[in-house]
Amino acid sequence: MARSIDRERIVQVALAGYGRPASSPVPPDSPLAWHGGVQRDIADADRLLDAAGWRRGADGVRVRDGKRFEVELLSVRRRLHGDDD
Numbered sequence: 001m002a003r004s005i006d007r008e009r010i011v012q013v014a015l016a017g018y019g020r021p022a023s024s025p026v027p028p029d030s031p032l033a034w035h036g037g038v039q040r041d042i043a044d045a046d047r048l049l050d051a052a053g054w055r056r057g058a059d060g061v062r063v064r065d066g067k068r069f070e071v072e073l074l075s076v077r078r079r080l081h082g083d084d085d
Helices: 007-014 042-051
Strands: 062-064
């Protein structure tokens, strides 16, 4: 899964450009951060998911044992001026 993620696009779209791409849950500026990086390689990601039993259905969504492959992206919501919640 890690090999298929476009981290730069996530920063641009989900975080409105605020932040830096990371390869772990530890912030990149932390001295504990891993800076090895993950190379984006979609062909290798497809091969690994196929090997793990996650096959593409006719609609392109991967399924294993009848369960659809899903990912939840957690992020911090930016407050905008005028937000009441």
